[in-house]
Amino acid sequence: MRVHTLGSGDPEFAVVACLHGDELCGKNAIERFLAAEFPVKKPLKLVIANEEAIEEGERFIDEDLNRAFPGHENAASHEDRLAAAVLDELDGLQVLDLHATVSFPEPFVFYHRLTPRTRQLLQATGLSRAVNISHVGGGLINHVDGVAVECGLKGSEEASDHAYDVLVNFLASYGIIDHEHVGSDPDVYRVTEVVPGAGYEFLGVNFEEVEAGEVYATKEGEPEKVADQPFFPVLMSTGGYDHLIGFAAQHLGMLSSLEDQPDED
Ligand SMILES: [Zn+2]
Known part of the structure; x- marks a missing residue:
């Protein structure tokens, strides 16, 4: 290090x-x-x-x-x-x-x-x-x-x-250096599901909504992966992980529209 x-x-x-x-x-x-x-x-x-x-x-x-x-x-x-x-x-x-x-x-x-x-x-x-x-x-x-x-x-x-x-x-x-900067109000998503699968070709685009019923990944000799509900792909790729296609997320809204989450004990 x-x-x-x-x-x-x-x-x-x-x-x-x-x-x-x-x-x-x-x-x-x-x-x-x-x-x-x-x-x-x-x-x-x-x-x-x-x-x-x-x-x-x-x-x-x-x-x-x-x-x-x-x-x-x-x-x-x-x-x-x-x-x-x-x-x-x-x-x-x-x-x-x-x-x-x-x-x-x-x-x-x-x-x-x-x-x-x-x-x-x-x-x-x-x-x-x-x-x-x-x-x-x-x-x-x-x-x-x-x-x-x-x-x-x-x-x-x-x-x-x-x-x-x-x-x-x-x-x-944070005022650590002098330089122009922007404070953003990002669009926020929350990962709700880990999507398993090895060797699949991912057909979608990350952060572009996959609709219910849409085929989003294929692999020869295996059933196609079909969305049972709409989701936004995050870190989904062909071959990015050994045992995962990636993650499915839901859209929460702009950061400024979200409440703080209380501390967990
Ligand atoms: Zn890394």
């Missing part, structure tokens, strides 16, 4: 890249940001998490780091240990976590629970789509105050540019 702490004092915010070692957009954005030498007005932590996986060009070494939280200090698995070390670095911080996908070229942001803090984090991304992923559970943002941005297609230059734009907008929104 590589950690840069900028400014003096205790940071309140952190940007995290490369929980997945083959999603380099966040690392590229952090390195571009460091090279630009912005004067920082408040301290900030930048974390490039899975350096060993980056070096191997792999998503992970032993297991998916974003499924290993909270992790164990003395575990045998690299990611199990790293998860504990990452959480230690991020203790008490508000987090922007940067990822890439194989399913959708435009950036969007995941969150777990709509607290006043989360609402502000979502607005600070400047993005126009947000997804409540709490149905799926796990992940770093289930263990810290934070949001995770899918920046675009893995390996694309656009994903790195989106990651940089989101990072700069986010930091400027």
Whole structure:
């Protein structure tokens, strides 16, 4: 793990890249940001998490780091240990976590629970789509105050540019750097279903509604996947996951129209 702490004092915010070692957009954005030498007005932590996986060009070494939280200090698995070390670095911080996908070229942001803090984090991304992923559970943002941005297609230059734009907008929104920025009012979706299936061809487009009765995935020798009720595909792809086509979501409305979700005990 590589950690840069900028400014003096205790940071309140952190940007995290490369929980997945083959999603380099966040690392590229952090390195571009460091090279630009912005004067920082408040301290900030930048974390490039899975350096060993980056070096191997792999998503992970032993297991998916974003499924290993909270992790164990003395575990045998690299990611199990790293998860504990990452959480230690991020203790008490508000987090922007940067990822890439194989399913959708435009950036969007995941969150777990709509607290006043989360609402502000979502607005600070400047993005126009947000997804409540709490149905799926796990992940770093289930263990810290934070949001995770899918920046675009893995390996694309656009994903790195989106990651940089989101990072700069986010930091400027919180007054960490001086830069123009927008506070967005994203359209919000909530994942309600994990859609299993290996080897299917996904026929739809993410965030475009699939109607009841519509065939949305096919596989030779298997019955077609037909929607029994309308849904919005999220992270659905052909071959993006070993055992999933992706996720089905419902549209909730604009962020400004949604109530905060109370804290769970
Ligand atoms: Zn990822």
